[in-house]
Amino acid sequence: MAPSTRSLVMQETDEEDWFAEDDAPPTAVAPATEFDHIERLLRPLTRGDPAALDLLDDAAVLPSRPGYDLVITKDAMVAGVHFLPDEALDVVARKLLRTNLSDLAAKAAEPYGYFLAVGWPSGADVASRETFARGLAEDGAAFDISLLGGDTVTTSGPLVVSATLLGWAPQGGAILRRGAKPGDRLMVSGTIGDGWLGLLAQWGEVMDADGAMLRRYRQPEPRVTLRDAMRIHAKAAADVSDGLLADSSHIAKASGCRVRVDLERLPLSPGAQAWLDQQPEQVEGRISLASGGDDYEIVCAVDPNEAWNFRVAAAAAGVKVSEIGEFVEGEGVSAYYRGRDVTPSRLGWLHG
Known part of the structure; x- marks a missing residue:
């Protein structure tokens, strides 16, 4: 995240620029509730x-860790685009x-740890901020991560x-998208398709009796x-956010080879399997599950001689991994079902 030109202290004003308390010029007066907001929430x-x-x-002052690289990632979410405008804000915080x-x-x-930026709509109340902070606190504790700094502003938009x-x-040990070779196995954690079905359930387009798929989304x-x-x-490796087919293709492109996905071997939850059983066309149904996205599983390339050991190590960590394809010479992504080549009608989400 590119830091503000002024600070990484969490503050907000109705003006475009904002200041840390000790940086404020004599004419600048912070809103009465702002430092309480920082201190309390x-x-x-x-x-x-x-x-x-x-x-x-x-600013934050980060420690060094000899023998380690610092890995940095950033995502942004907008109400009405990445989550429904009326979504509970603790849920939004945790998903972020x-x-x-x-x-x-x-x-x-x-x-x-993490840095945070929030553009609050001008009408946002204290309760909204409290709910958002509660979600951050819950997952900060769950995943042992701490807020290190950031910025808040007021916006006329969402x-x-x-x-x-x-x-x-x-x-030198971070797992990159590049690194797969022809002959490597394509493996994925967990189950595929639940995130997309959960989104459809939130829209009321599919049944989700126990709410499991909605929770996954x-x-x-x-x-x-x-x-x-x-x-x-x-x-x-890559995480499955845009869709299994799309994210597998990202690995293949970065690695300079082709990936073939076996649609028959997609690992499915009971809910996803029940949905698939109701579809008139199995192949198209499986393509939908493999391209829907929002699963946040890990798809990776593993040497064929290490595939079994990876399963065992993953199981010891409480995660099931499945072999669902292979990398071959060439480029791009292809799929097959019961030995028959299939041309996917879509791979996943495209970013504008």
Whole structure:
């Protein structure tokens, strides 16, 4: 995240520029509630991390970690685009952190902390801020990450939230998208399609009797526990955010080879399987599940001699991984079903 030109202290004004208390010119008067907002809602999110400097300074001071690289990722979400305008704000906060944590998981990085930016609509009340902060606190504790700094502003538009997460990977050991070779196996964690079906359930377009698919969409589970297994066995990886087919193709492109996905071997949850059983065309149904996105699983390339060991190591970390294809000579992505080549009608989400 590009820091503000003035500060990384969490503050907000109705003006375009904002200042730390000790930087404010004599004519600038901070809103009466602003420092209370920082102290009461945001400072607890630092969880006492000394790097955050209690959110009293214009920047965070990060420690070095000998033998490790600092891995940085950033995501932004806009109301009405990435979540419904009436979504609970604690859910929004948690999903913001979890989507970024998924990016760190794909790099086999150990999460450390985050910077936050929020553009609050001008009518946002204190209760909204409290709810948002509560979600951050819950997942900050769950994933052992601390707020290190950031910025808040007021906007005439919709709510905009952005987080920049930091993590540590052994020096030179972050798992990149490039690294797959022809002959490597394509493997994926968890199940595929639940996030997309959860979005449809939120729109009322599919049945979700127990709410499992909606939970997967609203609160994805970043595969941070796969870190050690991936460091040993994965050669290239990505998280499944745009869609399994699309994200597999990203690995193939970065690695200079082609990936073939076996649609028959997609790992499906009971809910996704029940939905698929109702579809008139199995292949198209499977393509929909493999291109829907929002699963936040890890898809990776593994040497065929390491595939079994990766399964065992992943299971020890509480995650099931499945072999769903292979990398071959060529470029792009292709799919097949029961031995028959299939041309996917779509791969996943495209970013504008």
